Amino acid sequence: MKSKILVDYESYMCSVALLEDSVLREFHVEDKNTNRITGNIYKGRVVNVLPGLQSAFVDIGLRKNGFLAAEDMLEDRTILTRSGAVPTKLDVREGDYVLVQAVKEPTETKGPRLSANLSIPGRYVIYMPTIDFVGVSNKITDEGARDKLLALLNKYRPSQHCGLIARTAAKDARKSDIIDEIEYFANSYISLLDKYRASPDVSLLYSDGNLIFRTVRDILNSTVDEIVCNSPAISKQLTEYLEQNLAHPVKVTLMQDTDVLKKFGVLGEVEKLLRHKVELSNGGSIVIDYTEALTVIDVNSAKFVGNVDHEQTVFEINCEAAKEIARQLRLRNIGGMIVIDFIDMHDPMHNAQVVDILSAETRKDRTRTRVLPMTELGLVQMTRKKTGSEIQSLLLQPCSHCHAAARTQSPIFMARRIKAQLTDIFADPMCTAAVVTVNPCVFADLSKGEWFDSFAGDRYSGKRVYLVSDAGVAPNSFRIGAKSTAVLSLPDSAYLLT
Numbered sequence: 001m002k003s004k005i006l007v008d009y010e011s012y013m014c015s016v017a018l019l020e021d022s023v024l025r026e027f028h029v030e031d032k033n034t035n036r037i038t039g040n041i042y043k044g045r046v047v048n049v050l051p052g053l054q055s056a057f058v059d060i061g062l063r064k065n066g067f068l069a070a071e072d073m074l075e076d077r078t079i080l081t082r083s084g085a086v087p088t089k090l091d092v093r094e095g096d097y098v099l100v101q102a103v104k105e106p107t108e109t110k111g112p113r114l115s116a117n118l119s120i121p122g123r124y125v126i127y128m129p130t131i132d133f134v135g136v137s138n139k140i141t142d143e144g145a146r147d148k149l150l151a152l153l154n155k156y157r158p159s160q161h162c163g164l165i166a167r168t169a170a171k172d173a174r175k176s177d178i179i180d181e182i183e184y185f186a187n188s189y190i191s192l193l194d195k196y197r198a199s200p201d202v203s204l205l206y207s208d209g210n211l212i213f214r215t216v217r218d219i220l221n222s223t224v225d226e227i228v229c230n231s232p233a234i235s236k237q238l239t240e241y242l243e244q245n246l247a248h249p250v251k252v253t254l255m256q257d258t259d260v261l262k263k264f265g266v267l268g269e270v271e272k273l274l275r276h277k278v279e280l281s282n283g284g285s286i287v288i289d290y291t292e293a294l295t296v297i298d299v300n301s302a303k304f305v306g307n308v309d310h311e312q313t314v315f316e317i318n319c320e321a322a323k324e325i326a327r328q329l330r331l332r333n334i335g336g337m338i339v340i341d342f343i344d345m346h347d348p349m350h351n352a353q354v355v356d357i358l359s360a361e362t363r364k365d366r367t368r369t370r371v372l373p374m375t376e377l378g379l380v381q382m383t384r385k386k387t388g389s390e391i392q393s394l395l396l397q398p399c400s401h402c403h404a405a406a407r408t409q410s411p412i413f414m415a416r417r418i419k420a421q422l423t424d425i426f427a428d429p430m431c432t433a434a435v436v437t438v439n440p441c442v443f444a445d446l447s448k449g450e451w452f453d454s455f456a457g458d459r460y461s462g463k464r465v466y467l468v469s470d471a472g473v474a475p476n477s478f479r480i481g482a483k484s485t486a487v488l489s490l491p492d493s494a495y496l497l498t
């Protein structure tokens, strides 16, 4: 099997996709407007010390100053394990520079919470360069495995003042991979300190808030031989990361100015993930319904079945459905309890085989799943651990204008789809403008945001894109007209996007 990771970097939305033998298996997306900063490491400057509160406000280059408390700034690195005591005195003065990490997101009223005790998560370990502590994730319960990992971490930690915690993935990892990662962190920390010293003023030194690195780190496996990315800066960072951190070679291919999701056929697949119904290749379909407590999946046969052997046809559809259900759960990141209603079969052997296929397919999932045997009524219950957000919650939302009951595609995803088509249209040099016609609700959203700002500057300077409202267009669709004339006749309400 050969796998590829796609990294699609757009000005407001970035996504990471995993393709196994060209089949989409995982899709992760982040709205960059959310600007997560937790995990980022900064060179900060103390602007104000509050002696009574034993805390300080630190400028890290954001709108609001960060908040650093005495307990998050250990003077003596070994103090935690020696006495369990935490410092009560903050030893900084106004104007001092400090190396700090954001540990809590800012809110409307408060700046981000900072800590001087850094903690950097990798695939196998969490690296804590300023704390004397070695531990193993609570999720690893096997005593033997815990002892082995503790011994390994103790042996290979870069110094006595450096802390390490083994993550769940460390349990099944090769020893050499864990050691490589520790070494990588030790080297990165040295270059981080160099960067800190070299920076003349407040600056961002390291970013973990980035979906791309978090995801690539977590989904990289030995079958991945290529990462395709459309951002030169990210490609460079990925290459550096892989060179230092990975035993087997992974090629990073830069496809600048390319819509990577479109090129590899992922955009259309993602759109399908937002629908209830998924068509199967052999005539059947599955319908996915979300309720508060559980997800219900119904397997259906085609209305007209031309095959004489009904049992065999149904069996084949159920087998295909089992594979597709496992894939959909992983792609949509559906967690919690799931009940699947397969089409009734008479042969108990067939029932068992369908459950076997479902179990085997779900084992390919990084997220833990459990499949129970089929009940007499042909129902299969299963669970899948909840991790992160389901894809629907990111790409679908209730309309804020008409308050329709059905959720529709979010502006972020509509804009992404429109851009993909604009890329095609503007590939023709004769085309100087495009008119995008959308539903009034979509018009209201897209004419507000900055969805298309950098798009024009980056790729199509000089081309114009107009947005036009039309109630005849369904909320999840749009029409695009390419124009090559200088003078356009447009309705008064037309909005110039770029």
Ligand SMILES: [Zn+2]
Pocket (backbone or CB within 6 Å): 399, 400, 401, 402, 403, 404, 441
């Ligand atoms: Zn609406």
